[in-house]
Amino acid sequence: MSISIPRGTQDILPGEVEKWQLIEAKARELCEKYQYKEIRTPIFEHTDLFSRGVGDSTDIVQKEMYTFEDRGKRSLTLRPEGTAAVVRSYVEKKMFGLPNQPVKLYYMGPMFRYERPQAGRFRQFVQFGIEALGSNDPAIDAEVISLAMNLYKEMGLKKLKLIINSLGDKESRNAHREALVNHFKPRIGEFCHDCQNRLEKNPLRILDCKVDREHELMRIAPSILEFLNDYSKNYFEKLQKYLTQLDIPFEVDANLVRGLDYYNHTAFEIMSDSEGFGAITTLCGGGRYNGLAEEIGGPETPGIGFALSIERFIAALNAEGIELEINESIDCYLAALGEEAKDYTVVLLQELRRAGFSAERDYLDRKIKGQFKAADRLKAKFVAVLGDEELKNNKINVKNMSSGEQVEIDLATFIKQFKELQE
Ligand code: HAM
16 A cells, blocks of 8 residues: 555645745845844754743644654654744843844744644644844834735735734733633633633633634623733834834734734734635734743743744735746756767766756667757757767757757867857
């Protein structure tokens, strides 16, 4: 019996992988401009990091983690997200002591969640994310949001919707929490088992419940925005002012609750507004997580970031019908006639590649016609033909495949002259 790919994962093959590379390259380019530096953390971490960091009452921790015991009986978990690990590293490597503050980091790599697979939802997916640690300035919240928006825009996406909310500081959230408990408690029996547990542990999570989404109490639940104290209100207003200055349109949605527990103040999501996108419209999510560093044993540190998956990025591009420009051609195909000529192309091929050209030759002992067909399939810009006869005379024939022009050049100066043909 053949073995198939695990559910919720995918192979990204040549033809498709080029899109990933373009997005990844653009993300790195923007991070360079915005001065976020790459960090690479392990694929697995101690399970405690996520139960404490992401939060015990979240779906991610309760239902979606790939947790296993290693041979030393430690509980480890394949990372479901990147923020907790980045903050763990920030604390462990004492990055709060670095001269350059705030510390601005980005990451790109696979994350794992045991979710029900559907379009846009995978069990292994690749996140690109950034985290800015050490600043309490709402201008950096605006910077983080603008990096995500610019990445989408620079890849051609137009139908984007930015939704923001404030979850306030601890004081505001405590007041809101109490109001939520009072609101839901009398009728909590009508809610799902998970919500009943959430009531005392983390009533805000009730608002994020997929099962009870339509319950009438949801719509009229007390809004966090009514409970923001002056500091939180002012912070949120500043963020909105900066976004307006940056020409980034947004909507405030008081019901935006993120699926992770560490958020306070700014929370945001970028959605695709494209008709063809399907049920899951969130492309990117992020927010502020002051307090997370303390939660995992570090000093009090403000932080903000976002993550987006490349899978949903590509789905959004497809939904908007955007074709990325992919370079599919090669510079030179080396065709050979005769045994000696074939031997010779082994070295010639290497010389071309060393000189910076993409180049290919035949490895299937094809006739010359077959070699030209292969060159066509590879969209070769030039085909250089070497026969035993030419070899004897130290010559090689080079054909420009778009103009049909042919020139004979000296083998000894092939690379130099091939370079000149490009001009
Ligand atoms: P999140 O909302 O859980 O936040 O995930 C962020 C993004 O990852 C989503 O908007 C979506 O694009 C993508 N994503 C999540 N789950 C899947 C999945 N199963 N399949 C495909 N894509 C998925 C976080 O992970 C936070 N760490 C974001 C953050 C960074 N907050 C502050 N800093």
